[in-house]
Amino acid sequence: xxxIAIIGGGVVGGMIAREMSKYDVRLVLLEKExxxxxxxxxxNSGIVHAGYDPEPxxxxxxxxxxxxxxxxxxxxxxxxxYRKNGTLVVGFDEEDMKRLGQLLERGRKNGVEGxxxxxxxxxxxxxxxxxxxxxxxxYAPTGxxxxxxxxxxxxxxxAMDNGAELLTQFEVTEIKKIENDGNRQRTYFYEITAxxxxxxxxxxxxxxxxxxxxxxxxxxxxxxxxxxxxxxxYLLLDKEAGGLVNATVFRTPTVMGKGxxxxxxxxxxxxxxxxxxxxxxxxxKAVTEEGLASVIAREAEFFDDIPMDxxxxxxxxxxxxxxxxxxxxxxPEAGFIxxxxxxxxxxxxxxxxxEMVEEMLIEAGATGKLKQDYRPEVKGIIRFKDMTAEExxxxxxxxxxxxxxxxxxxxxxEGEILDAIRRNPPARDVDAVKRRTRAGMGRCxxxxxxxxxxxxxxxxxxxxxxxxxxxxxxSEITFERTKTGGDK
Amino acid sequence: MMKAANTLKADVVVxxxxxxxxxxxxxxxxxxxxxVVIIERESRLSGILQQCIHNGFGLHKFxxxxxxxxxxxRYEEMVKKLDIIVMTETMAVDITPGRVVTAVSKxxxxxxxxxxxxxxxxxxxxxxxGALSIPGTxxxxxxxxxxxxxxxxxxxxxxxxRIVILGSxxxxxxxxxxxxxxxxxxxxxxxxxxxxxxxxRNIVQCLRDFDIPLMLRHTVVKIHGNKxxxxxxxxxxxxxxxxxxxxxxYIECDTLMLSVGLIPENELxxxxxxxxxxxxxxxxxxxNRQTKVPGIFACGNVVKVHELVDFVSDEGETAGRAAxxxxxxxxxxxxxxxxxxNSHKSxxxxxxxxxxxxKHLQGSGGxxxxxxxxxxxxxxxxxxxxxxxxxxxSRGEKYAIQEVTAPKRTLTTTMYAEGGTMVPVRTDxxxxxxxxxxxxxxxxxxxxxxxxxxxxxxxxxxxxTGANVVAAGSFL
Numbered sequence: 001x002x003x004i005a006i007i008g009g010g011v012v013g014g015m016i017a018r019e020m021s022k023y024d025v026r027l028v029l030l031e032k033e034x035x036x037x038x039x040x041x042x043x044n045s046g047i048v049h050a051g052y053d054p055e056p057x058x059x060x061x062x063x064x065x066x067x068x069x070x071x072x073x074x075x076x077x078x079x080x081x082y083r084k085n086g087t088l089v090v091g092f093d094e095e096d097m098k099r100l101g102q103l104l105e106r107g108r109k110n111g112v113e114g115x116x117x118x119x120x121x122x123x124x125x126x127x128x129x130x131x132x133x134x135x136x137x138x139y140a141p142t143g144x145x146x147x148x149x150x151x152x153x154x155x156x157x158x159a160m161d162n163g164a165e166l167l168t169q170f171e172v173t174e175i176k177k178i179e180n181d182g183n184r185q186r187t188y189f190y191e192i193t194a195x196x197x198x199x200x201x202x203x204x205x206x207x208x209x210x211x212x213x214x215x216x217x218x219x220x221x222x223x224x225x226x227x228x229x230x231x232x233x234y235l236l237l238d239k240e241a242g243g244l245v246n247a248t249v250f251r252t253p254t255v256m257g258k259g260x261x262x263x264x265x266x267x268x269x270x271x272x273x274x275x276x277x278x279x280x281x282x283x284x285k286a287v288t289e290e291g292l293a294s295v296i297a298r299e300a301e302f303f304d305d306i307p308m309d310x311x312x313x314x315x316x317x318x319x320x321x322x323x324x325x326x327x328x329x330x331x332p333e334a335g336f337i338x339x340x341x342x343x344x345x346x347x348x349x350x351x352x353x354x355e356m357v358e359e360m361l362i363e364a365g366a367t368g369k370l371k372q373d374y375r376p377e378v379k380g381i382i383r384f385k386d387m388t389a390e391e392x393x394x395x396x397x398x399x400x401x402x403x404x405x406x407x408x409x410x411x412x413x414e415g416e417i418l419d420a421i422r423r424n425p426p427a428r429d430v431d432a433v434k435r436r437t438r439a440g441m442g443r444c445x446x447x448x449x450x451x452x453x454x455x456x457x458x459x460x461x462x463x464x465x466x467x468x469x470x471x472x473x474x475s476e477i478t479f480e481r482t483k484t485g486g487d488k
Numbered sequence: 489m490m491k492a493a494n495t496l497k498a499d500v501v502v503x504x505x506x507x508x509x510x511x512x513x514x515x516x517x518x519x520x521x522x523x524v525v526i527i528e529r530e531s532r533l534s535g536i537l538q539q540c541i542h543n544g545f546g547l548h549k550f551x552x553x554x555x556x557x558x559x560x561x562r563y564e565e566m567v568k569k570l571d572i573i574v575m576t577e578t579m580a581v582d583i584t585p586g587r588v589v590t591a592v593s594k595x596x597x598x599x600x601x602x603x604x605x606x607x608x609x610x611x612x613x614x615x616x617x618g619a620l621s622i623p624g625t626x627x628x629x630x631x632x633x634x635x636x637x638x639x640x641x642x643x644x645x646x647x648x649x650r651i652v653i654l655g656s657x658x659x660x661x662x663x664x665x666x667x668x669x670x671x672x673x674x675x676x677x678x679x680x681x682x683x684x685x686x687x688x689r690n691i692v693q694c695l696r697d698f699d700i701p702l703m704l705r706h707t708v709v710k711i712h713g714n715k716x717x718x719x720x721x722x723x724x725x726x727x728x729x730x731x732x733x734x735x736x737x738y739i740e741c742d743t744l745m746l747s748v749g750l751i752p753e754n755e756l757x758x759x760x761x762x763x764x765x766x767x768x769x770x771x772x773x774x775x776n777r778q779t780k781v782p783g784i785f786a787c788g789n790v791v792k793v794h795e796l797v798d799f800v801s802d803e804g805e806t807a808g809r810a811a812x813x814x815x816x817x818x819x820x821x822x823x824x825x826x827x828x829x830n831s832h833k834s835x836x837x838x839x840x841x842x843x844x845x846x847k848h849l850q851g852s853g854g855x856x857x858x859x860x861x862x863x864x865x866x867x868x869x870x871x872x873x874x875x876x877x878x879x880x881x882s883r884g885e886k887y888a889i890q891e892v893t894a895p896k897r898t899l900t901t902t903m904y905a906e907g908g909t910m911v912p913v914r915t916d917x918x919x920x921x922x923x924x925x926x927x928x929x930x931x932x933x934x935x936x937x938x939x940x941x942x943x944x945x946x947x948x949x950x951x952x953t954g955a956n957v958v959a960a961g962s963f964l
Contacts, residue, residue, distance in 0.1 A: 236618070283714060289623045313618030315626065389590075392598035393494070403594035405579035408529070409755075413592075445616035447632045451639055466645055470628035474715035477628060478645035482670045485904035485935030 002026045002165075004366055005192060005202035007172055007216055009036035009425075011152040011347055012339050013208035015354035017159035018078075022374040023367040027164040028200060029156060030192065032171035032212075034472025035432040036425050037152035039210040041347070042435060043285075043317025044232070045274065046148045046265055047248050049345040050087055050140035052107025052115060053258060059327040061110045063349035063356065068142060070351040078154040079378040080146055081266040087143025088123055089250045090134045090302065096252040100138040103253070107140065114141040129244055129303050143248050147266050148347050149435045153425060154378045160424035162374055168428075169472065171195040175205065175219040186335055190220075204366040206337045206357060211282050211320040213328075213340035222332040225340060229282045229318040232274025233291035238443045239268040241310035249302055258344065260298040267438065272299045272306070274317065285316045312443050319343040329356060334364065382419065385411040406456075407449040409442020417453060421460045428461065430454055431471040450477070494599045498523040498573070499815040500808070501589045501603035503580045503756065506535020508788025509609035510563035511801040515808030516607070517570040521815055525573045525601060527580045527591050533567065534560030535611060536634070537797065539641045541912040541960065542662050542900045544689070547862055548798035555900050557912045557961035559797060561942050583608075583760035585781050604815025607807050608757055608771065608779070608786040612750040612793055614659075617711075620748060624711030627718075633659045633747035640670060641902055644910040648743025652720050653677045654708050656684035656691075660747030665694035669901060669928055674698070675739050678706040678722050680729055689860035693897060697921060708744065709736065717742050750793045760784055768792040776820045777807035785811045857891040859884045895921045900960065901928060903946065905936035911963055913946060915955040926951045939964045 004020055006013045009031030017029045031038070048071045054060035075082035091097045100117060107115045116139050123137040124130045160166055174193040178201070180186060189203050209216040214227040237244070242264055251259035263271050275291045292314055299306055322328050322341020327349070331337045337360055339353060346353075361367055384392065384402055395415070396403040402415035420427045420436035427433045430440070433453050440446030440453065454468040454477050461468075469475045499521040502509045505528030517524045526533070537545070540556030547553055550562065567574060578593035587603045614632035629648060631639070636647040637659070649672050653660045656679035664674045677695060682705055684691055695702055703722065709731050710721040724735035752770040754762070762771045763780040770791040771779040777787050787807035788800040810820045859866040861883050868878040868888040876885045890896060896918030902910040919927055927950050936946065940959045947957035 235621075285714075286625045286710075287623050289709070292621060292623065311618060311621060312616070314621055314623075389598050392592065396592070396594065396597040400594035403592055403597060404577060405529070405581070405592060408579065411579075411581060443616075444613045445618050447614050447616055447635045450635060451643055455643075465643065472715070475628035476716070478639055478643075478647050479649055480646060481904075481908075482640060482644050482646055482902065482910075483904045483932040486933040488906075488935045488937055 001189065002028045002200060002202040003368075004028075004204045004206065004361065005030060005190070005200060006206045006208055007192075008039075008208035008210055008213070009033075009152070009156060009166065009168075010039050010041035010208060010210050011037070011148060011155070011350045012342050012353055013206070014041075014152045014155035014159070015350040016206055016208065016339070016357050017164050018155040018162075019354040019358045020361065020367070021159040021162035021164045022370055022376075024369045024371050025367060027159070028202065029159070029164060029166045030170040030172060030194075030200070031166065031168045034168055034429055034469065035427065035435070036156050036166070036168075037149040037435065038471070040317045040319050040343075041152045042149040043234070043315050044148050044319070044344070044347060045234075045261055045263065045271060046145050047087070047261070047263065047348070048082075048144035048146055049348045050107065050115070050142045051110050051112045051345070051348070052103050052138065052140055053253060054110065054345065055326075056106060056109040059329060060345060060349070063327065063352040064345040065111050066352035066355070067345075067349040068144070071144065071146065071348065074351050075146055075151070077376045077378070078151065078158055079381045080151045080154050082144060082146050083266050084142070084144040085264070086126075086247045087140040087250065088127065088247050089138040089140075089252060090123060090130065091136045091252050092133055092301070093135065097136050099252045100136065103138050112140065112142065115139070127245055127247055127249065129305070130249070131302055131304055133301065145248065145263060145266050146347070151347070151350075153436060157424040158376065158378050161378070162371065166425050167198070167200070169196070170198060172209075172216060172219070175216070177220075188335075190335065204335050204337070204361065204364065206339065206361075208339045208342075210342070211318050213320060213338065217332065217338055217340065220333060220336055222336075222338070224332065225328050226323045227341060228278050228321045228323070229280075229284070230321040230343065231277040231279050231284070231291070232317045232319060233287050233295060234271060234273030234315050234317070235292060235295055235311050236313045236315070237270035237272070237307065238310040238312050241270045241307045242268045244270050244303065244306065251298065251301075260295055262299055262302055267441075269312075270310075272296075278321065279318075282318065285318060287314045287316050312445060327353070329353065331360060331364070337361070382416055384413045384416060406452050407437070407439035407442065409444050410438040412437045412439040412449075414456065417456050418460065421457060428457070429469045429471050429475070430457065430477065433457065494597070495588075496599065496601045498525045498601050499604040500524045500607060500811045501601050501605075502526045502607040502609055502808070503583070503589065504528065504535065504609035504611055504790070505530075505533040505574065505576070506609060506611050506788065507537060507560065507563065507797045507800045508611065508790070508804040509535070509607065510560070510567055511804030512607040512609055512785075512787055512808030512811065513572045514563065514566045514570060515805040516812040517572055519809040519812035521604070521812035523573065524570075525575060526567070527578050527589070528574065528576045529579050531576050533564045533574060533576070538961075539634070539637050540662075541641050541902060542666070543898050543914060545797050548796065549801055553898075555912060555914055555960045556797075558942060561962060563801070580756060583756055583784070585761040585784075587783050605783045605785065605811035606760070607811050608762070608784065608790050609788050609804065609807075610753045610756060610790045612752045612789040615746070615749040615751060617746060620746070622708055622711055625714055627711070627713040627716050629713070629717035629743045630711060631743065631745050633663045633745045636743075636745050637663055637666070640666060641912070642910060644902065644904065644908065646670065646672065648672060648741075648745070650675060650741040651743045651745060652708070652722070652739055652741045653745045653747060655679065655747035655749070656686050656702060657747050657749070658686045658690050660745065661686045661690040661694040663745055663747065664700050665698065668698045668700065669924065674700045675741050676701045676703050676722070678703045678708060680705065680707040680725055688858040688865060692858065693860070697897070707731065711744060717744055720744055750789065752790050752792065754790060757786065757790070762786070776810035777803060778810060778814075778820070783811075783814050785814075855892050857888050859887050861887050897921050897924060899924055899927050901931055903931055903934065903936050905938050905940070905963065907938070909938065909963060911936055911940060912960040913957050914960045915950065915953070916958050917955045919950070919953040919955045923951050923953055927953070927957075931957060
């Protein structure tokens with residue numbers, strides 16, 4: 001029997017797992033995919049929003065501002081890349097400037113520090129490639145960027161290091177209330193069944209199932225809210241285009257969200273997008289021609305010259321848009337907590353969401369003593385490329401695997417790949433290795449290193465090469481051997 | 489980037505041990521450079537040639553038709569004979585304008601080499617799906633043709649079974665045949681242009697021989713499938729290469745291979761401050777293949793993508809020789825290098841349009857063949873009475889009659905060896921085209937015992953064709 005089961009291995013589930021792993025309770029994280037960070041936590045803008053955008057008094061506003069304040073410290077603890085690059089919301093006409101004035105007011109009400117309206121000239125001094133057509137901007141110095149899947153992976157890894165368990169490919173299909181023997185606080189506990197028949201029992205459930213959180217809530221009879229997948233399409237440019245922009249540049253927001261943005265990611269790539277399209281199918285992560293064209297058209301308003309020949313990939317993320325307009329963090333029944341509708345600024349708010357859920361769980365009696373040996377830090381992550389020559393030499397002398405560069409575009413070594421496969425949460429497919437190490441994320445998009453990464457996975461996991469997948473069962477890289485010989 | 493504390497010295501450092509690098513190193517050594525180092529990322533030399541197990545290499549350089557590994561082996565042997573220092577499984581990570589090369593390997597750690605001269609020979613990489621912005625999902629089963637070639641030829645696994653290939657350049661065509669021979673179904677090769685960029689012989693021997701449809705003026709407009717590719721939508725394009733609405737066609741497949749162009753790999757060159765030509769995306773070089781940074785030379789596909797490996801080797805020679813002279817403080821003799829670098833132009837004066845494309849084949853009647861004996865590519869006609877015209881030599885006449893009566897092909901494939909090593913093999917003479925699959929079956933049913941040397945006979949008189957199957961690579 002687990003004390004707490006968290007459904008969904010995204011950034012929200014991950015942050016909550018980490019927070020709760022400091023208590024001496026049995027904790028499990030249930031993830032339907034082959035790896036964590038497989039939903040919107042891997043495909044979003046990676047922005048830590050300052051907090052000027054949400055309606056004052058809303059959960060979005062409160063948790064965004066608080067989360068944004070906590071983020072830098074948490075990233076330090078979790079060994080996650082973080083850069084405070086500031087945010088510029090740009091305006092093209094007087095109408096925009098009026099809206100920016102309202103945003104400034106809103107931000108001040110929300111408690112965002114350092115906000116100011118600047119003119120076009122000043123904005124271009126900060127970002128020299130900004131279009132002459134921009135007449136002014138709202139500047140938010142506390143805006144920052146993180147790598148969203150790194151934050152997710154490291155928070156879950158940290159929770160696991162502190163004793164939390166992770167069950168992958170555990171797609172929750174049933175949640176049953178079972179009568180208790182009466183010894184416990186409540187008269188029932190939960191039995192959760194996965195699509196493959198596996199079952200776990202737990203006293204408390206936290207639903208962090210992203211775009212599927214409404215379906216999970218329905219399993220306990222809660223039909224109070226619904227989630228619409230809101231598709232966001234992005235283009236990613238090579239690091240060689242990294243000079244285009246440093247700060248996060250937004251358009252003046254509309255009802256459909258904050259509009260397209262342009263940003264240099266923590267890893268130095270340029271990210272353009274997203275679109276904002278409400279769709280029906282929660283699995284439809286396709287990139288469309290129209291979507292990409294619209295991103296490019298909107299971005300062209302920011303900059304006169306975007307080096308489109310440096311585009312290395314495109315991707316889609318599905319945001320969990322709730323019908324209430326705000327984050328849905330509540331307990332529909334004792335022992336069950338929803339964290340739903342966590343769209344933007346969900347990443348920014350995630351540390352504060354975890355704090356809030358922790359309080360709810362304490363209140364509900366789900367926590368016990370604090371662990372004596374709890375460690376909040378993720379340690380020992382090696383980024384070979386960033387080391388000094390002496391450090392590199394020492395490292396290779398200790399472990400020669402760091403002397404073999406596998407991914408040439410990102411300069412990622414075999415040692416880093418092996419570490420990603422061995423460390424919590426273990427990478428079990430090629431994409432999981434990519435998200436942890438960046439092997440395959442560069443300009444050749446894995447053309448050279450993918451077969452080697454697959455080989456390392458096969459060796460480490462003790463599986464045949466043809467069983468290695470891109471992202472879980474059904475996505476095997478190759479079919480069987482071309483031939484297996486016979487007579488000698 | 490900082491120079492590592494452990495610094496070696498060398499006269500010429502060649503970055504990359506593929507055909508360009510090997511020939512540059514050999515030439516540098518022959519021109520008097522004492523210490524010549526090749527830095528190679530893989531565990532052996534030859535670069536991409538290792539996976540190019542098909543034949544068609546070496547007609548210019550060696551006057552015979554070799555497979556990729558065989559061509560590479562010739563240079564590997566020269567490298568060995570000349571005591572060139574080969575650092576395999578070593579990755580060059582930095583070059584300074586002052587010619588300090590920094591590299592990393594398991595064996596040597598993170599180290600630098602102070603080089604008298606540097607030759608850039610890093611080759612090129614393939615354009616990926618992202619560079620094309622193909623809409624749709626991102627499932628498993630989308631490969632560049634070169635990655636798929638590595639999987640099938642080196643690793644020995646089937647990257648796909650029902651395949652659509654986008655791009656009809658030579659790599660795409662070669663992979664269409666290769667996958668067909670290994671039992672896959674190649675559903676179509678799509679080409680966005682109005683003609684294929686591949687050699688005519690490849691159109692004939694890789695597509696026509698197997699009735700693989702070539703869809704000209706078509707491109708892939710959408711990829712379907714969540715986990716694995718389930719299909720692609722293709723569409724006809726207009727004169728601006730934009731898909732024409734209403735011409736979409738869904739093709740069910742599990743794999744999409746991309747053969748849509750190569751990009752010179754110049755990230756290192758840029759670190760050295762070498763000026764890059766935005767058109768070729770390779771370094772600006774003079775007739776000695778010297779870049780704008782004195783003492784840093786470049787050759788092969790890192791400069792621009794070449795059609796034939798033979799030309800890459802020529803360029804390597806020019807660069808290697810010049811690098812040796814530079815490292816010895818001698819002046820570079822322009823005229824001689826210049827002559828050499830253009831040698832291929834004088835050796836074979838073939839108008840480009842004769843060598844390329846499907847159009848060359850069109851309207852030629854059933855009995856017109858393109859001679860593939862040498863790179864001249866003569867268009868030869870054979871009439872009803874077996875009268876031959878259009879040939880420029882007697883070999884062409886013989887070839888043309890053969891091609892219209894009983895076409896033969898050299899079979900190149902891999903063979904399974906103990907421990908799972910895939911050994912490239914070939915027939916030592918052409919076999920009847922209709923026997924190709926029988927020969928494949930026999931080769932696939934046997935296991936090879938290592939060691940084996942290139943040229944060793946493995947199967948005598950395969951399927952009664954009179955041809956022997958020989959090893960096309962050495963595994964000692």
